[in-house]
């Protein structure tokens with residue numbers, strides 16, 4: 403694991419966007435798997451600006467959405483689908499047939515998971531996974547206590563996730579389950595970028611990087627990955643003691 407601390411979220415986001423562009427240029431058929439949420443918002447905006455200016459070609463890239471709220475339609479602004487589409491996917495020249503997002507409305511969620519796992523197997527896994535960290539240490543919807551050995555699965559959401567998740571929705575929304583890639587996908591990804599910014603993430607980042615490596619703190623898995631980068635702004639890094 404490599405730790406990179408940036409003075410602010412803009413610098414962090416610029417560096418993450420540059421890293422994505424480097425990968426897409428080096429491997430135009432790469433498989434990208436990205437989170438939604440507030441953390442990568444600026445990174446995606448900058449990625450769109452930079453990639454558009456530099457004519458970066460995403461037409462042969464496979465894009466995988468990390469997770470989705472079960473029961474929430476893509477038309478809902480709080481859905482991961484809506485977020486990714488509006489901030490990122492529709493602004494770059496992805497081929498629609500190469501975009502794979504979980505259907506949180508599926509009558510057969512188990513089948514949704516199987517489809518995603520099969521696709522990733524066929525594609526040879528994820529080249530670059532970009533994730534945020536939840537206030538309870540989750541990655542995707544891999545909540546505290548979920549095994550590091552899972553592939554895609556349906557999760558009962560933690561109370562913290564259900565209440566923090568309200569920030570994405572215009573009205574109070576019942577959030578009970580999520581569908582998500584598993585931490586085994588993260589372990590097997592060629593490269594992982596974990597982003598965190600702001601003071602509110604400082605305690606969870608300290609726990610993930612300096613506490614035990616345990617399924618109680620899913621984000622701690624990043625320390626076991628040989629090619630992971632944790633990109634923090636100074637606020638999110640402010641409680642760290644160790645020098646990395």
Ligand code: F6R
Pocket residue numbers: 436437438439440441442468469482533534535536537540541542543
């Ligand atoms: C969203 C996701 C979640 C978020 C996490 C942090 O697709 O996978 O794990 O990354 O909850 O959310 P924000 O970035 O809003 O603080």
